[in-house]
Amino acid sequence: MAAKRKRHSPEFKARVALEALKGMKTSQELAREYGVHPTQVAQWKGQLRDNAGELFQSGAAREAQKHQESELAQAYEQIGRLNMELTWLKKNAPPPES
Known part of the structure; x- marks a missing residue:
């Protein structure tokens, strides 16, 4: 039976990543400690x-980025919807008269 996955808090991950960035200990030493x-230490680093x-972005810049991402998601959603409609119309349109 597989072991249950550990869930680490963001504070714990930040502490380990900061230690890794300092470079005072190797990844192996930090992992053991x-x-x-x-590999997880390297990923967090x-x-x-x-x-x-992103930690030092102002609130307005962060909100602008979120707004831009939501607009982009809506645009992709609309593109998908229009592609589905176009495909349906191509399949179900009557053949052109000659």
Whole structure:
């Protein structure tokens, strides 16, 4: 029987990732100390490095980004709907008269 997955809090992940970014210990040492896999330490470190800029975004910039993402999602949804309608019309349209 497989072991139950561990769920780590965001604070725990941040603490491990910050330790990894400091570079004072290897991933192996951190993994042993915190009881996680070395690959997980590397993933959390990468996530922190990639997303650190978002921590310092202003609220307005964050809201603008969320709004832009929601508009993009709506546009993709509409494109999908229109493609389905076009496909249906192509299948069910009467043949052109010659």
